[in-house]
Amino acid sequence: MAEVLVLVETAPDGSGVRKTTLEALTAARVLGEPSAVVLGAPGTAAGVKDALAEYGAAKVLVGESDDIDAYLVAPKAEVLAQLVADRSPAAVVIPSTPEGKEIAGRLAIKTGSGFLTDVTEIAADGTATQVAFAGATIVHAKVTTGTPIYTLRGNSVAPEAAPAAAEEETVTVSVSDAAKQTRVVDRVVEQKSDRPDLTEASIVVSGGRGVASAENFSIIEGLADSLGAAVGASRAAVDSGFYPHSFQVGQTGKTVSPQLYIAVGISGAIQHRAGMQTSKSIVAVNKDPEAPIFELADFGVVGDLNTVVPAATEQITARK
Numbered sequence: 001m002a003e004v005l006v007l008v009e010t011a012p013d014g015s016g017v018r019k020t021t022l023e024a025l026t027a028a029r030v031l032g033e034p035s036a037v038v039l040g041a042p043g044t045a046a047g048v049k050d051a052l053a054e055y056g057a058a059k060v061l062v063g064e065s066d067d068i069d070a071y072l073v074a075p076k077a078e079v080l081a082q083l084v085a086d087r088s089p090a091a092v093v094i095p096s097t098p099e100g101k102e103i104a105g106r107l108a109i110k111t112g113s114g115f116l117t118d119v120t121e122i123a124a125d126g127t128a129t130q131v132a133f134a135g136a137t138i139v140h141a142k143v144t145t146g147t148p149i150y151t152l153r154g155n156s157v158a159p160e161a162a163p164a165a166a167e168e169e170t171v172t173v174s175v176s177d178a179a180k181q182t183r184v185v186d187r188v189v190e191q192k193s194d195r196p197d198l199t200e201a202s203i204v205v206s207g208g209r210g211v212a213s214a215e216n217f218s219i220i221e222g223l224a225d226s227l228g229a230a231v232g233a234s235r236a237a238v239d240s241g242f243y244p245h246s247f248q249v250g251q252t253g254k255t256v257s258p259q260l261y262i263a264v265g266i267s268g269a270i271q272h273r274a275g276m277q278t279s280k281s282i283v284a285v286n287k288d289p290e291a292p293i294f295e296l297a298d299f300g301v302v303g304d305l306n307t308v309v310p311a312a313t314e315q316i317t318a319r320k
């Protein structure tokens with residue numbers, strides 16, 4: 001069976017493989033047998049093998065070196081290019097994170113290959129689906145040159161377990177001077193809150209401009225905590241300084257696809273929808289019955305969020 005290289009993304013706090021990798025392994029399986037590629041500082045692969053085995057990695061190719069960790073993406077692209085040259089895989093699948101996209105672009109140049117970014121689905125014949133113009137256009141495209149390289153958009157493929165051997169192979173890492181152009185001088189891992197990661201949570205409660213202030217976001221956090229949910233925000237809320245940018249959902253923020261998305265005081269602009277419209281169930285709370293978010297919502301509450309949300313939080317907490 002053809003080999004498909006899948007670049008593994010691990011959590012910066014050392015908590016293991018990120019969900020984006022499990023999604024990439026799942027998507028890659030239609031093209032062949034996935035080989036998970038773990039690149040990082042010595043010790044990166046420790047503790048990730050079980051998850052990779054559970055989600056279908058026939059092999060785990062481990063390339064560990066201080067040189068990979070000390071520089072930004074160029075060494076990873078270089079090692080991957082070497083693997084492509086040595087192993088002639090059927091394809092390379094990389095999570096569509098900012099780092100993943102940069103690695104994929106560099107890899108495409110190094111290997112003279114075509115590259116499709118932000119794909120949401122890969123078919124067995126290699127055709128990829130891409131969502132363009134904030135969801136208004138669906139594009140199907142295929143790589144015609146070299147080894148197809150795909151970056152897979154987060155939350156577009158549900159990770160499915162498919163136990164495999166995860167046979168470990170060591171990859172020789174030799175990083176050229178050309179790949180040592182941008183050295184990391186410091187890394188600060190942000191303190192994780194007790195709430196689930198926004199892109200991985202099964203419930204997300206997001207607040208918009210209607211929340212009206214940073215202090216009032218405690219209403220959104222209260223509802224989120226009663227449900228064990230992550231907190232998100234619209235761009236208007238972020239631009240107004242109500243909540244940090246890292247929580248923005250939408251075209252220029254994060255893409256989420258939870259089981260339940262609760263949009264509070266959010267009008268439902270197309271750029272916001274682009275980041276949440278694939279949520280399984282959508283609930284909207286808005287005082288304006290004409291708000292466009294209601295066209296998308298499965299359940300809508302027309303009312304003042306300052307009354308509706310605390311009442312809902314109280315009810316949920318009382319039933320626990």
Ligand SMILES: Cc1cc2nc3c(=O)[nH]c(=O)nc-3n(C[C@H](O)[C@H](O)[C@H](O)COP(=O)(O)OP(=O)(O)OC[C@H]3O[C@@H](n4cnc5c(N)ncnc54)[C@H](O)[C@@H]3O)c2cc1C
Nearest residue numbers: 208209210234235236250251252253265266267272287305
């Ligand atoms: C290139 C580009 C990229 C963008 N990217 C993003 C993106 O990634 N994410 C994003 O979200 N937006 C993005 N935007 C901005 C987007 O167009 C909207 O401006 C933004 O989503 C609006 O945010 P909002 O719904 O919170 O605010 P508004 O549109 O102002 O809506 C606020 C809503 O709150 C309701 N409301 C007010 N008070 C209450 C109350 N007390 N109780 C209940 N409801 C109340 C109002 O009825 C209204 O519907 C982008 C725009 C551009 C041009």
